[in-house]
Amino acid sequence: MNRFWNKKIDRKQRxxxxxxxxxxxxSDEEKHSYRYFLEYKFIPDLVAGVSKGKISPESILHTEGWxxxxxxxxDANFFFEWDDLRCDGIKINDTYVMALYFFPKPQQVPDxxxxxxxxxxxxxxxxxxxxxxxxxxxxxxxxxxxxxHLNYGKFENPDLKNFIDWVVKRAKETAPVSKTAFSKxxx
Numbered sequence: 001m002n003r004f005w006n007k008k009i010d011r012k013q014r015x016x017x018x019x020x021x022x023x024x025x026x027s028d029e030e031k032h033s034y035r036y037f038l039e040y041k042f043i044p045d046l047v048a049g050v051s052k053g054k055i056s057p058e059s060i061l062h063t064e065g066w067x068x069x070x071x072x073x074x075d076a077n078f079f080f081e082w083d084d085l086r087c088d089g090i091k092i093n094d095t096y097v098m099a100l101y102f103f104p105k106p107q108q109v110p111d112x113x114x115x116x117x118x119x120x121x122x123x124x125x126x127x128x129x130x131x132x133x134x135x136x137x138x139x140x141x142x143x144x145x146x147x148x149h150l151n152y153g154k155f156e157n158p159d160l161k162n163f164i165d166w167v168v169k170r171a172k173e174t175a176p177v178s179k180t181a182f183s184k185x186x187x
Contacts (some may be wrong), residue, residue: 035111043128045146047128057099067082084103085103087100092168103115109133113158128144129141130143
């Protein structure tokens, strides 16, 4: 019975004279270039917008509108594994919060497994860190802004907890030092 319907449907499709428009099938390289754009251009642009006060820090947590925006403003074929992208907000202390991105599983160099935007809530200064897949199955830590990419070197034990701990340590290293002014009477 299935053969009968398949032959009937196939014949009807051929007999209609209507040509089916072929959709462009993206190559792995094209998919990678879109992923690279999102991880190393789009997010750093958002981070710069937060630092400049043009974008609210909360807006970088809301990834659900990114697909429509990128398809409208960058390329209608923009491809990303949107169901595998997640972002969580983490309060580190009274000064720092983190937007933690969970990216789809890295397929090639330099895909990122995780991204973290460290935000100083008093100054809106932001820094974007990534845990990146590298050559020979190694992992490296990086930081990207609109103009450059820094590499912090190989990262041992590249899991989520260690990545978060590394970013939190960076926050503590860059935390403002409080200075207490003493009056002459107190000396």
